[in-house]
Amino acid sequence: MIKVGVLGAKGKMGAQTCLAVEGADGLELVARLDQGDELDELTKAGAQVVVDFTRPEVVMGNLEWCIERGIHAVVGTTGFDDERLATLRGQLEASPGTGVLIAPNFSIGAVLMMQFAAQAAPYYESVEIIELHHPDKVDAPSGTARRTAELIGAARREADSAPIPDATTTELEGARGAEVDGIRVHGIRLQGLVAHQEVMFGRTGEVFTIRHDSMNRESFMGGVILGIRQIGDTPGLTVGLEHFLDLG
Numbered sequence: 001m002i003k004v005g006v007l008g009a010k011g012k013m014g015a016q017t018c019l020a021v022e023g024a025d026g027l028e029l030v031a032r033l034d035q036g037d038e039l040d041e042l043t044k045a046g047a048q049v050v051v052d053f054t055r056p057e058v059v060m061g062n063l064e065w066c067i068e069r070g071i072h073a074v075v076g077t078t079g080f081d082d083e084r085l086a087t088l089r090g091q092l093e094a095s096p097g098t099g100v101l102i103a104p105n106f107s108i109g110a111v112l113m114m115q116f117a118a119q120a121a122p123y124y125e126s127v128e129i130i131e132l133h134h135p136d137k138v139d140a141p142s143g144t145a146r147r148t149a150e151l152i153g154a155a156r157r158e159a160d161s162a163p164i165p166d167a168t169t170t171e172l173e174g175a176r177g178a179e180v181d182g183i184r185v186h187g188i189r190l191q192g193l194v195a196h197q198e199v200m201f202g203r204t205g206e207v208f209t210i211r212h213d214s215m216n217r218e219s220f221m222g223g224v225i226l227g228i229r230q231i232g233d234t235p236g237l238t239v240g241l242e243h244f245l246d247l248g
Ligand SMILES: NC(=O)C1=CN([C@@H]2O[C@H](COP(=O)(O)OP(=O)(O)OC[C@H]3O[C@@H](n4cnc5c(N)ncnc54)[C@H](O)[C@@H]3O)[C@@H](O)[C@H]2O)C=CC1
Pocket: 007, 008, 009, 010, 011, 012, 013, 014, 033, 034, 035, 036, 053, 054, 055, 056, 058, 075, 076, 077, 078, 079, 103, 104, 105, 106, 107, 139, 143, 220
C-alpha cells in the first residue's frame, strides 16, 4: 500500500483526487489537508507520497517541507518557471531518493496534444495557442499553455525556423495575447468551460489545428494515479507526465 496525503483537499482538483485515491488499488488516503492545516499531519499519518493541488504562491513551501522529509510529491499546481525548477533540483540533490513530478497537465490527451504540437512546429510558419478555462482559474496563461509554448519554441529553435510573420504595429495592449518563448498565447475564461486548448498552425494555403477538451476533472485522475504509483521509483525532478507514459 502506498500511503497518500492530499494538499488542497477541499479544492476542485484536491477533492477529485481524494475520491480517485480512495478508489484505486494499492493506494491508501491517509491525510487530506487544506489551507490552515499543519503539514505535520502528513508525517503523523505516515504519508509516503503527497499530491499538491493548491496555489502557485504556496506550492514551493509545501514542496520544500516534503523534500526535507523524504516525502515524494506529485504536483499539479501551476506556476513553475525555470527558476522554480532549479530551486527544486537543488533541494532534491540534498535529499537523494526523493522524487517530485511536476505535471502541467495530467490528462492523457493534453500530454499528446503537447507532443504533437512540438512535432508539427517545424513544418509551419505560424503558430498561436488559445487556452480556454472556467472563470474560477486564478492564473493566466495556463500551465499547459506555457509548457506547450516552451515545447514549440524549443522545436522551432532546433529546426532554425524563421520568425513568425506578424505585421502588427498598432495594438491595444493585450489584443495579440501574451508572448511565451516567442509564441502568442490567448486566454479565454468562460462559465461552462472546464479546461481546453487549441494550438493553431498555419502555412500558405493550410491551417492545422490541434484541440484538446477536458470535459470534467475525472479526465486528470488517470495521470494523477499513475504519477503516485511511479514517483517512489523515480528519484529527482521529473517535468511532464510524458516521462511516465510509453509514447513510443
Ligand atoms: N496539472 C493538472 O492537470 C491540473 C492542474 N490544475 C492546477 O491545480 C491548482 C488547483 O486547482 P483547483 O483545484 O481548480 O483550485 P481550487 O481553488 O479549487 O483549490 C485549491 C485549494 O488549495 C487550498 N489551499 C490554498 N493554500 C493552501 C495551503 N497552503 N495548504 C493547503 N491547501 C491550500 C485552497 O483552500 C483550495 O481548497 C491550480 O494551480 C490549477 O491550475 C488544475 C487542474 C488540472
